[in-house]
Structures are given as C-alpha cells and as structure tokens.
Amino acid sequence: MTVLVFGRNGQVATALQRQAAASGQSLLAMGHGEIDVLDIQALREAVSRTRPTAVINAAAYTAVDKAETEREAAFALNAEAPGLMAGICAERGLPFVHLSTDYVFDGSKPAPYRENDPLAPLGVYGASKAEGEARVLGAHPQAVVLRTAWVYFEQGQNFVRTMLRFGRERDEMRIVSDQRGNPTYAVDIADACLTIAGRGLTPASPSGVFHYAGQGAASWFDFASAIFEEAASVGRRVPAKLVPIATADYPTPAKRPANSQLDCARLERELGIKTQAWRERLQTCIAKVVD
Numbered sequence: 306m307t308v309l310v311f312g313r314n315g316q317v318a319t320a321l322q323r324q325a326a327a328s329g330q331s332l333l334a335m336g337h338g339e340i341d342v343l344d345i346q347a348l349r350e351a352v353s354r355t356r357p358t359a360v361i362n363a364a365a366y367t368a369v370d371k372a373e374t375e376r377e378a379a380f381a382l383n384a385e386a387p388g389l390m391a392g393i394c395a396e397r398g399l400p401f402v403h404l405s406t407d408y409v410f411d412g413s414k415p416a417p418y419r420e421n422d423p424l425a426p427l428g429v430y431g432a433s434k435a436e437g438e439a440r441v442l443g444a445h446p447q448a449v450v451l452r453t454a455w456v457y458f459e460q461g462q463n464f465v466r467t468m469l470r471f472g473r474e475r476d477e478m479r480i481v482s483d484q485r486g487n488p489t490y491a492v493d494i495a496d497a498c499l500t501i502a503g504r505g506l507t508p509a510s511p512s513g514v515f516h517y518a519g520q521g522a523a524s525w526f527d528f529a530s531a532i533f534e535e536a537a538s539v540g541r542r543v544p545a546k547l548v549p550i551a552t553a554d555y556p557t558p559a560k561r562p563a564n565s566q567l568d569c570a571r572l573e574r575e576l577g578i579k580t581q582a583w584r585e586r587l588q589t590c591i592a593k594v595v596d
C-alpha cells in the first residue's frame with residue numbers, strides 16, 4: 306500500500322513525506338537524485354519495482370522568472386514528464402495526482418477562477434503547466450490535476466522564508482499590493498493529495514481538474530504584513546515599515562496575474578476536501594520555521 310511520489314526535497318514533496326509518516330502510511334519519494342523523470346524506462350521501472358497504489362507528481366520546474374529564458378527545461382519537466390507519468394499510470398490502472406498552478410490564468414477575471422475558466426498563461430512557467438495539465442488528462446483521463454497557488458512551507462524557497470530573511474536585515478520593505486491570490490500551506494496540499502490518492506480508481510472516481518488553495522484572498526502586501534505580524538509575536542526581528550507598491554514598480558521577467566484566486570468549491574462538493582484559512586495556517590507554519 307505504497308504511494309509513489311515524484312519529487313523529494315521540494316515543499317510539497319517534503320510535506321507529503323511528513324504527513325504520510327505521521328499517519329503511518331507507506332510513501333516512497335523520488336527526487337532528481339533518484340530518478341530522471343524524462344526517462345520513460347526509468348519511470349516504468351520505478352513503478353514496477355515499488356508497485357504503488359497511487360502516484361503523486363510533486364516534481365516541477367517552479368522558477369517562474371527563470372523559465373522565461375529556460376523554456377525547454379520548463380516544458381520538459383512541467384509538460385513532458387507528467388505526460389509520461391500519467392501514461393504509465395493509465396496503463397496500470399493507477400490513480401495519478403498531478404499538481405498545477407493558478408498561473409495558468411491571466412488574472413483578468415474579477416472573481417475567483419473556476420476549473421473550467423479559459424486558460425491564458427502570461428508566462429512560460431504558466432504555459433508549461435497548462436500544457437502539462439493537457440498531457441496528463443490526455444494520457445490518463447481519470448487522473449486528478451490539482452491546481453494550487455502561492456505555496457509556503459517552513460522549509461524550502463518560498464515567500465514566507467524570503468520575507469523572514471529580509472525582515473532580519475531591512476528596516477523598510479516595498480511589497481506588491483495589486484496582485485491577489487490564495488496563500489496555501491504545503492501541508493494542506495499534501496493532505497489533499499493523499500486523500501485523493503487514497504480513494505483508488507473506479508469508473509465513478511472524480512477526475513479532471515480541481516482547485517485547492519488556502520481559504521481567503523490576500524495581496525502579497527497583505528501576506529507580508531501577516532508574516533511580520535506572526536514573526537513579531539514570536540520575537541523575530543521585523544522591518545519597521547512596509548510600503549505597498551504597484552506591480553509596475555517591481556518589474557519581473559515573467560508577468561504575474563493580477564487576480565489568481567481559485568474557487569475551490571468543486572473539491573469540497575465532490576471529494577469532501579475542505580480548504581483551510583490561510584491566515585491560521587500561516588501561524589502554524591511560522592511557529593515551525595527554523596532558520
């Protein structure tokens with residue numbers, strides 16, 4: 306009864322290992338030190354050897370800005386590899402859970418995005434993830450693509466850890482206040498993935514695209530303000546002043562959607578998986594951050 310995870314040291318991959326261990330579930334995580342996810346024979350061999358009950362793909366090219374100049378690498382990892390994994394799972398009748406992103410949308414919708422809203426990624430990363438969704442569902446129509454957003458965790462590279470690091474050094478910080486999304490704790494994504502993976506695969510199993518993100522929206526400025534509020538409450542040094550700025554004042558190689566809130570009602574309705582309030586989960590995360 307082993308769940309096979311592609312990705313090992315990433316935020317969600319680490320949270321998956323931790324949550325599985327906490328619930329006594331057998332899980333094997335393979336990072337890029339253990340497997341080349343673009344090698345179909347290696348993928349087949351990994352599945353044959355581990356005989357999993359389900360496969361979760363938490364491996365991805367996640368460097369949003371760098372992807373603008375590394376298109377091939379982003380598409381290889383975010384589109385080609387998940388397509389291969391999905392095909393192998395389909396051949397063997399295995400549940401496959403693949404993670405995708407809010408950056409498949411262009412952010413022009415004033416309300417939270419639903420699963421079937423049109424995709425219009427603004428950058429290469431989003432485009433590669435959109436292509437990955439299509440390849441996964443093309444190869445394995447019963448797979449689940451879980452779109453999530455603004456992922457944070459006590460380890461790894463993420464906004465929370467970046468803010469805490471800068472907060473130790475700076476007295477004033479300028480933070481973008483005109484992009485809105487749903488900060489999402491990696492632990493909650495891991496729990497959602499494990500629940501979906503544990504349902505097995507029957508013709509009646511829900512499949513296709515689902516949204517799962519933290520409950521409640523925030524701008525990066527709101528998110529940073531909350532991070533520093535929590536950090537100060539546990540005695541960390543924080544900047545004296547936060548200044549809200551516009552996206553136009555913080556140019557990045559990749560454009561980001563102005564609104565990428567995700568409507569997660571389908572997941573709760575069809576799979577009974579509830580979202581968690583991002584502000585409360587942030588408190589849990591910050592209490593666990595070790596510098």
Ligand SMILES: NC(=O)c1ccc[n+]([C@@H]2O[C@H](COP(=O)([O-])OP(=O)(O)OC[C@H]3O[C@@H](n4cnc5c(N)ncnc54)[C@H](OP(=O)(O)O)[C@@H]3O)[C@@H](O)[C@H]2O)c1
Pocket residue numbers: 311312313314315316317318335336337338340341342362363364365366367382404405406407434452453454455456457461462
């Ligand atoms: N981070 C976000 O804010 C965010 C937002 C929306 C959606 N998502 C999606 O959520 C999923 C998980 O993201 P995350 O934040 O956990 O990512 P992450 O922390 O950046 O970790 C990336 C994972 O991908 C693996 N990886 C990187 N390059 C690889 C390569 N060449 N070959 C094989 N594996 C490779 C890493 O492997 P190792 O374990 O070997 O290091 C690591 O496990 C991704 O699908 C991502 O697109 C993330």
